[in-house]
Amino acid sequence: MRRATGRRQLPEPLRAVNVVGVLAGVGFLLPLCWLVVGAFKSPNDLARFPPVLLPDPPTLENFRTAFVDQGFTGFLVNSMVVGLLSTCCVIGLGIPAAYALGRTTMTGRTSILVGLLIVSVFPVIAVVPPLFVILRAADWLNSYQALVLPYAAFNLPLAIWIMRGSFLSIPREMEESAEVDGASTLRTVVQVVLPQAMPGIFVAAVLTFVACWQEFLMALSFNTAADLQTVPVGISLFGGGFELPYGTIFAASCVALLPVVVIVVLLRRWIVGGLSSGAVKG
Structure with missing residues (x-):
């Protein structure tokens, strides 16, 4: 008699899909690995053909050039300030909107959700010229705002969709119990609903911060002053008309990736939990 194993065997088609997924993941990681290795190579090693796999010897000169000669620290500070302020605005405005769209029977809820979905997929390049004119008229060019x-x-639209799904996953009985105990609507939301919806709120905050951290077109168009430029714009301006310092670009790109990598690696369980919360409701 065959002994039952504790692990369920996957069908052959699913095994093939897993193998393809692993190979695709390795393919996506290869450029990242080459970026990290290239950051520690000297210009001579980067110019070799055929290329050498490992730096010989490793050097930190590219990082020194990025931070000392190119002023990369200022770009990091600007990106951090813009990302944090934008994330706070999105979460502060998105929580009441997501709660209203997910927990109440407001009129026109479906139309609002469809409108938010359309806005979230609208091409950024289409609104850069009118935004530029508006910001110039308001004298807001070359500023954080x-x-x-x-x-x-x-x-904001994507954050509202994510947080709405998180609110939908919370049993209504919890709110009803708080109301029976005499809690006001505001107290119920703050002390009962929000703690349960924190995974979704956290995911919305992470996705917003990452999107702001890597955005390029609007940062290039609206802030041309060197002391207000963000990381993507700063990296794109490295070098001159006759030289492209690949090593410096690689080093700066590695540093720019660190916040995103740290957030995803350390808080991956929260991210997965927040993305999956409310997935079966809507």
């Missing part, structure tokens, strides 16, 4: 307000507007 020139990026914070558009970033918040473009990331």
Whole structure:
């Protein structure tokens, strides 16, 4: 008699899909690995053909050039300020909107959700010229608010959708119990609903911050002053008309990836839990 194993065997088609997924993942990681290795190579090693796999010897000169000669620290500070301010605006505005769309029977809810979905997929390049004219008229070019307000507007629809799904996954009986105990609507939302919806709120905050951190077109168009440029714009301006410092670009790109990698690696369980919460409701 065959002994039952504790692990269920996958069908052959699913095994093939897993193998393809692993190979695709390796393919996506290869450029990232080459980026990290290239950041520690000297210009001579980067110019070799055929290319060498490992730096010999490793050097930190590319990082020194990025931070000392190119002023990369300022770009990091600007990206951090813009990303955090935009994320706070999105979460602050998105929580009441998501709660209203998910927990109440407001009129026109479906139309609002469809409108938010359309806005979330609208091409950014189509609104850059009118936004530029508006910001110039308001004398907001070359300022933090020139990026914070558009970033918040473009990331708010997706955040509302994510947080709405998280609110929908919370049993209504919890709110009803709090109301029976005499809690007001505001107290019920703050002390009962929001703690249960934190995974979804956290995911919305992470996705918003990452989107703001890597956005390029609006940052290039609205902030041309060197002391207000963000990381993507700063990296794109490395070098001159006759030289492209690949090593410096690789080093700066590695540093720019660190916040995103740290967030995803350390908080991956929250991210997965927040994305899956409310997935079967809507």
